[in-house]
Amino acid sequence: MDDEPLVIAGQKFSSRLILGTGGAASLEILEAVLVSAGAELATVALRRIDPAAQGSLLDVLSRVGVRLLPNTAGCFTARDAVLTAKMAREAFETDWVKLEVIGDDRTLLPDAVELVDAAEQLVDDGFVVLPYTNDDPVLARRLEAIGCAAVMPLGSPIGSGAGIRNPYNLAIIAEQTTVPVILDAGIGTASDATLAMELGADAVLLATAVTRAREPVLMAEAMRQGVEAGWLARRAGRIPRRRYAEASTAFAGMAEWEPVGG
């Protein structure tokens, strides 16, 4: 159905749904969710796991063939984020990193200044940097200019499930950005994921909306379909909005029915 792959830093992915691995109730559910979502890429917080541990999350990822994307969750300064990214590179033998630098405990919003600082250092050091950023088109442009491999604007705060609060900014970011745009954080249900794709995102990253759902495996499937639907709809092209109705059947050229005895 989707013959145009997502390409990040030269790597092709046929799935446009990326999963976060935090918050799953059990490893068994996480495994089922990854399969149901059809994910090819999943984020892992280096600070939240021991890379050497057996029988853990990493085994689940390798068993289902999902590529690991380390993130710097839990970092509040550029220094911590850069150090964590370097430790992740050692531990997981990948130079890809989802860069998170959080500026506030309660909202978990990114700290723009620290983020740009860390992104510069990591790009210079040869990392493939995917920064989690505000839905700010100017900041997104700066991150792209630095050399980030993608930009990952939020829809709303992490874990809030509040959806895409500023669709205009997301559309602007998608329009102006040449690297992939990955909507990250805030997805609450499948229609949010669809909307993100319709607005121009190239992929969606989510976790809580699936892991905290009553039926995580069902919701993962819903998200997969939602992302696909939005991607297809965007390529198909939506019709212009009109104020008044326009009958879906055209009347011109149709046979006239003459009432009997008329």
Add this chain to the structure above:
Amino acid sequence: MKAVVVGGGVIGLGIAWRAASRGLAVTVVDPEPGRGASGVAAGMLAPVTEVHYGEEALLALNLESARRYPNFVAELEDASRMVVGYRASGTVSVARDADDLAALEELVGYQRGLGLEVERLRSRELRRLEPGLAPGVRGGAMVAGDHQVDPRRLVAALLAACRRLGVVLRRERAGSIDRRSVVLEAGGVEDGDVVVVAAGAWSGVLAGLPAEAVPPVRPVKGQILRLRGAGAPPLARNMRGAEVYLVPRSDGEVVVGATVEERGFDTAVTAGAVHELLRAAIELVPDVAELALVETAASLRPGSPDNAPLLGATGVEGVVLATGHFRNGILLAPVTADAVAELLATGEAPPEITAFSPRRFQRVLS
């Protein structure tokens, strides 16, 4: 019939006590009984408060064990002549803000849908029950049937009860398992007719087990705090917030827990965890700030792929598993002890544990 139990936490000691009561010869191998997860656990017995989507089978086992607790405790206190701090005080869940309240409403709906008893409380009702709660709390729920026990006293009582029944305690580390025997790290062998692996988070790394008997159990780190004041604790019953729980004991202790971390065998206590646990606890009950912080600890829960325990025979003759209890080890001690002792004595697993056979992970085990 002789059973060698590897692991002297509440699970291993509970099985040893019940098996010895049925006339089996039992040896428990553990260098420091009760010093693993049993020694740091808070002892909240809260199957209803902590129920989770998709874990209905585990809920049934948890409820069965909670139902057995009063008799288990009465018999154990009688056998050991010690008290274990069992308190039928109930557990309240507290919502700090509208977000917490929405999550709590959903949980209560789920609990009621399962036919569980839970009472919704408005903020003022909640604070009448627990006047120490911060005035800003938005509301909560009360589960009268969710109780508590003091795990350290439980271990001490089980040790005493085992001793009275002639259970042999080898205070040594198990090096490996060799068919039906346990080879001790320091040398020597403990022979038996059956080996029970109840080694908690270490169950998955015991040497010598054939692959099909190795449980898919991993360590899941928990950091926990113990506080104490001069008088009665500033709360009367177990309290669950969105980020923390508090367990007050009648001797004045307040346990604040717990992190859930995938950190391998790391047991370092971190500044951040202590900070977060205290911050969250003080946010709920401001007077917690006045208590003395007497202990910080970290230990390893035995996590399984589906969060439920592995109970019963393996594909290997003479090896029985009783591990993978994750966050429910203290709660599940009575039903585990009864059921595994029955399996050892009769060769038949009782119906309450058949859904938790280690064989459900055959794919992982093989």
